[in-house]
Amino acid sequence: MSVTIIDVAKASGVSKSTASRVLSNTAYGVSEKAKRDVLEAARALGYIKNTLATGLRTSHTHTVLLIIPDITNSFWAEVARGAQDVFDQKGYSLFLANSDWQADREKRYLEVAIANKVDAVLLNAPDIGQIQLDSLPFPIVELGDKLVDVAHPVVGTDTRKAISEAMEYLWSMGHRRIGMILPSGPEIEGVTSIRYKAYEEFFRSKGQDVDKSLICKTPLTLESGRLQAHRIAALPDRPSALLTGNDLVAVGFLQACSQLHLKVPEDISLMGMDDIPAASMVSPRLTTVAKPQREIGKTAAHIAIDLIEGMTSPAKTLLEANIIERETVRRVL
Amino acid sequence: MSVTIIDVAKASGVSKSTASRVLSNTAYGVSEKAKRDVLEAARALGYIKNTLATGLRTSHTHTVLLIIPDITNSFWAEVARGAQDVFDQKGYSLFLANSDWQADREKRYLEVAIANKVDAVLLNAPDIGQIQLDSLPFPIVELGDKLVDVAHPVVGTDTRKAISEAMEYLWSMGHRRIGMILPSGPEIEGVTSIRYKAYEEFFRSKGQDVDKSLICKTPLTLESGRLQAHRIAALPDRPSALLTGNDLVAVGFLQACSQLHLKVPEDISLMGMDDIPAASMVSPRLTTVAKPQREIGKTAAHIAIDLIEGMTSPAKTLLEANIIERETVRRVL
DNA sequence: AAGGTTGTTGGGAACGTTCCCAAAAATATT
DNA sequence: AATATTTTTGGGAACGTTCCCAACAACCTT
Numbered sequence: 078m079s080v081t082i083i084d085v086a087k088a089s090g091v092s093k094s095t096a097s098r099v100l101s102n103t104a105y106g107v108s109e110k111a112k113r114d115v116l117e118a119a120r121a122l123g124y125i126k127n128t129l130a131t132g133l134r135t136s137h138t139h140t141v142l143l144i145i146p147d148i149t150n151s152f153w154a155e156v157a158r159g160a161q162d163v164f165d166q167k168g169y170s171l172f173l174a175n176s177d178w179q180a181d182r183e184k185r186y187l188e189v190a191i192a193n194k195v196d197a198v199l200l201n202a203p204d205i206g207q208i209q210l211d212s213l214p215f216p217i218v219e220l221g222d223k224l225v226d227v228a229h230p231v232v233g234t235d236t237r238k239a240i241s242e243a244m245e246y247l248w249s250m251g252h253r254r255i256g257m258i259l260p261s262g263p264e265i266e267g268v269t270s271i272r273y274k275a276y277e278e279f280f281r282s283k284g285q286d287v288d289k290s291l292i293c294k295t296p297l298t299l300e301s302g303r304l305q306a307h308r309i310a311a312l313p314d315r316p317s318a319l320l321t322g323n324d325l326v327a328v329g330f331l332q333a334c335s336q337l338h339l340k341v342p343e344d345i346s347l348m349g350m351d352d353i354p355a356a357s358m359v360s361p362r363l364t365t366v367a368k369p370q371r372e373i374g375k376t377a378a379h380i381a382i383d384l385i386e387g388m389t390s391p392a393k394t395l396l397e398a399n400i401i402e403r404e405t406v407r408r409v410l
Numbered sequence: 411m412s413v414t415i416i417d418v419a420k421a422s423g424v425s426k427s428t429a430s431r432v433l434s435n436t437a438y439g440v441s442e443k444a445k446r447d448v449l450e451a452a453r454a455l456g457y458i459k460n461t462l463a464t465g466l467r468t469s470h471t472h473t474v475l476l477i478i479p480d481i482t483n484s485f486w487a488e489v490a491r492g493a494q495d496v497f498d499q500k501g502y503s504l505f506l507a508n509s510d511w512q513a514d515r516e517k518r519y520l521e522v523a524i525a526n527k528v529d530a531v532l533l534n535a536p537d538i539g540q541i542q543l544d545s546l547p548f549p550i551v552e553l554g555d556k557l558v559d560v561a562h563p564v565v566g567t568d569t570r571k572a573i574s575e576a577m578e579y580l581w582s583m584g585h586r587r588i589g590m591i592l593p594s595g596p597e598i599e600g601v602t603s604i605r606y607k608a609y610e611e612f613f614r615s616k617g618q619d620v621d622k623s624l625i626c627k628t629p630l631t632l633e634s635g636r637l638q639a640h641r642i643a644a645l646p647d648r649p650s651a652l653l654t655g656n657d658l659v660a661v662g663f664l665q666a667c668s669q670l671h672l673k674v675p676e677d678i679s680l681m682g683m684d685d686i687p688a689a690s691m692v693s694p695r696l697t698t699v700a701k702p703q704r705e706i707g708k709t710a711a712h713i714a715i716d717l718i719e720g721m722t723s724p725a726k727t728l729l730e731a732n733i734i735e736r737e738t739v740r741r742v743l
Numbered sequence: 744a745a746g747g748t749t750g751t752t753g754g755g756a757a758c759g760t761t762c763c764c765a766a767a768a769a770t771a772t773t
Numbered sequence: 774a775a776t777a778t779t780t781t782t783g784g785g786a787a788c789g790t791t792c793c794c795a796a797c798a799a800c801c802t803t
Contacts, residue, residue: 078469079524079547081759092783097761106781128525129465130759133788136411138462140526143506148481149491151687158482161508170522173476173506175494189503191412192461193473214412299691328691335693354484355688358632358661360668414789425753430791439751463789466758 080122089118100126132194141381142172142190144183144200145220149175151353152370153201156220159374160199167382169196180204187213197381199374216384218377222271222395230384232377232394234368239398240275240320243348243366246400247318248283251409252346254291256316258305258326261294272322297322302329310339317346317409324349324356327363331405342407352401361404369396413455422451433459465527474714475505475523477516477533478553482508484686485703486534489553492707493532500715502529513537520546530714532707549717551710555604555728563717565710565727567701572731573608573653576681576699579733580651581616584742585679587624589649591638591659594627605655630655635662643672650679650742657682657689660696664738675740685734694737702729 086096091111098107099115118124132138141164145153157173164171172195174186183202190198191214198213201220210217211228222233247255257276273292280287293308295301302325309315321327327349334341341347341361349356352367373396380390419429424444431440432448451457465471474497478486490506497504505528507519516535523531524547531546534553543550544561555566580588590609606625613620626641628634635658642648654660660682667674674680674694682689685700706729713723 078758082761083759093760094762094783094785095781098782101761103761108781111781125521125524127466127527127759129462129471129527130788131761133460133462133466133790134759134761136788147491148494149484149487151482151484151487154482154484154487157506158480158508161481161506165507170526171506173490173494173504174498175491188458191458193503194460194462332691332693332695354686355691358665358688359692360665362665415791416789426790427753427755427792428751431752434791436791441751444751460789463758464791466760467789467791469758 079127080124081127082124084122085115085119085124088122089114091115100124101131136194138194138196139169140172140193140195141169141378142174142186142193142195142198142200144174144176144186144198144202146178146201147175148173152351152368155370156374156377159371159376160378161374162371163375163378163382167378169382176200176202178204184209190215196385199377199381216381218381218384220373220377223393226392230380230390230392230394232373232380232396234373234398235395236271236398237275238395239350239366239368240272241279242398242400243320243350244276244279247320247346247348247406248279250318250346250406252316252318253285254288254314254316254318256291256309256319257293258297258319258321259292259294260297260322291316295326297326299325299329299332302326302331303333304329306330306333306337306339309345310334310337315345318348318406319345320348320350322350324351324353324363324365327365327405328355328359331359331361331363342405346407346409347405349405350398356401357403364401364403364406366398366400368398372396412460413457414460415457417455418448418452418457421455422447424448433457434464469527471527471529472502473505473526473528474502474711475507475519475526475528475531475533477507477509477519477531477535479511479534480508481506485684485701488703489707489710492704492709493711494707495704496708496711496715500711502715509533509535511537517542523548529718532710532714549714551714551717553706553710556726559725563713563723563725563727565706565713565729567706567731568728569604569731570608571728572683572699572701573605574612575731575733576653576683577609577612580653580679580681580739581612583651583679583739585649585651586618587621587647587649587651589624589626589642589652591630591652591654592625592627593630593655624649628659630659632658632662632665635659635664636666637662639663639666639670639672642678643667643670648678651681651739652678653681653683655683657684657686657696657698660698660738661688661692664692664694664696675738679740679742680738682738683731689734690736697734697736697739699731699733701731705729 082096083093086093095107095111096115099112143157143160148154161171176182183205195215197216199218207227217229219229219231222236223231259272277287327347349363349365352365356363356365376394383390415429416426419426428440428444429448432445476490476493481487481490494504509515516538528548530549532551540560550562552562552564555569556564592605610620660680664674682696682698685698689696689698709727716723
């Protein structure tokens with residue numbers, strides 16, 4: 078079939094042991110000549126190591142599984158790309174899995190991970206209990222903004238800071254009545270409440286009370302962005318700026334605005350969150366706060382590699398979002 | 411360490427041979443009782459098969475490598491998703507690789523594929539020679555619109571038909587002067603020329619000559635879309651409709667239009683290609699011809715599986731694009 | 744009841760590595 | 774020159790499966 082280490086050994090006139098020593102660069106205690114001969118023979122024969130055999134023997138596969146909700150979502154695609162780039166560079170191969178937010182699929186993929194003896198797993202899996210994750214035979218790095226401390230490292234965005242910087246930006250542009258659209262649905266990881274808290278905290282720091290009528294919870298979809306535009310347009314005393322839970326909502330809002338008698342940013346300023354590709358394509362181009370998506374993937378990958386190599390790692394890494402100024406926020410007097 | 415088939419065998423009081431027989435459902439010639447006992451023991455012990463060992467023994471890993479240019483590009487993300495879904499459902503795991511259009515990376519990944527003994531490879535790799543691909547120890551399915559016949563199956567879009575349907579659509583909306591923006595750059599796979607041919611052919615079928623001044627070649631980016639808008643706005647006798655090489659160009663065009671004295675679709679109709687997510691988010695929402703991205707991934711996966719299982723497969727599968735009517739094409743008299 | 748047939752079973756080798764251990768060769772020490 | 778030390782080497786077992794082959798049991802035949 079394919080050329081094995083034994084073929085290489087024979088061709089270079091040494092035993093498979095020595096051949097293995099040089100080919101797995103575990104090799105100190107091998108003569109220069111032997112080294113050269115083996116390497117030469119390997120190259121000549123086009124030897125490629127069978128990683129299955131290596132993995133079986135060493136239980137070290139140089140393989141990692143990435144479990145994300147949906148690769149089709151640009152956020153996760155960026156995360157995946159970031160992770161892939163560093164794994165690739167470090168000689169690891171990446172398995173990909175889309176969970177579609179279904180706990181049973183997440184679980185099944187973890188079995189795949191065990192079966193394939195991966196060295197580590199990166200995942201976003203809000204639905205899987207910690208107990209289950211802790212008993213796995215490989216290190217885990219979680220992708221998300223989890224608040225609670227868990228046994229494995231988590232890397233995500235510093236949402237609290239992101240919100241407060243976005244608010245500060247709007248404030249600095251002269252906005253005082255700032256509305257907010259929060260994600261509804263099951264209170265996973267306390268993500269909604271951390272946003273709300275940051276919002277409240279911001280106003281408190283400015284010596285203002287929060288006006289609860291400026292806040293609404295809704296699923297973060299295009300459609301609900303449109304709906305909110307209609308609602309807000311009809312408001313007697315509408316906010317001067319709006320911070321939406323993600324870019325999709327903001328884009329939906331924008332779409333509805335062109336039909337309505339609402340102009341952005343003249344009548345209302347709009348700020349999104351995530352910086353999806355479309356954010357720079359709609360018009361006016363959407364001002365938003367970009368999560369460091371690719372950076373999240375990269376950091377998670379680095380942490381995973383550290384963990385694989387037996388080093389310790391930070392329990393929680395929260396990366397900073399940054400504001401992308403475009404055309405949907407205007408300065409008011 | 412983990413529980414092996416021998417543990418299961420012991421626990422159920424049979425030999426590893428019988429245990430293997432039932433656990434690898436190669437099992438006819440094993441008593442009902444033994445079957446039940448083994449299954450029961452396996453479940454009780456939480457046995458998960460070591461696929462490395464299986465792979466080493468059988469050289470069948472139930473593993474596939476997908477090499478695409480960039481997962482961050484929604485087109486490829488969709489293809490990946492489609493492939494993943496069917497592989498997943500058929501019990502295959504998917505390795506992901508981003509080549510960034512670099513031939514050396516493509517080659518390196520092929521080595522990874524060999525080293526990991528994958529069962530098949532799906533790739534888009536215009537730069538890799540056929541000779542290299544043909545000598546690989548696993549079936550290959552190529553993703554792309556290749557014209558020439560090659561030794562392995564190709565699945566892609568029927569570009570010719572897509573163009574001619576798009577033209578027909580514009581024609582049916584009353585347009586007669588239809589401009590086209592073609593991809594420039596190295597004439598890979600003859601993709602540009604097939605588009606041009608379809609364009610020419612269409613006019614010929616309508617008994618018209620093509621007006622070469624309506625055609626331009628340019629890299630398919632946002633920026634060149636903007637540039638083209640400026641150029642076309644200044645044209646003395648501008649086309650009534652424009653078919654762009656992809657949605658990105660169309661969106662760039664659209665962006666520039668809002669500053670210019672050019673209204674879409676009132677002054678000029680616009681039709682994109684690909685149906686990227688942003689196409690439905692810009693305003694006016696972009697009419698476009700959608701390639702069956704996810705379907706391409708699925709089909710390629712099915713073909714790969716057929717190939718793995720020793721069945722024959724169609725040499726070339728060209729899937730149909732379909733027109734998504736939105737708001738950038740208007741009917742003229 | 745002896746032989747034949749079918750159905751079930753277990754032992755052992757194999758897949759391609761790595762790694763332990765002991766042997767051999769080279770070098771240093773007295 | 775003999776011994777001690779270090780360096781380099783090769784044989785064989787092991788990783789967890791599958792699969793070939795032979796052995797055994799059970800059931801039919803006649």
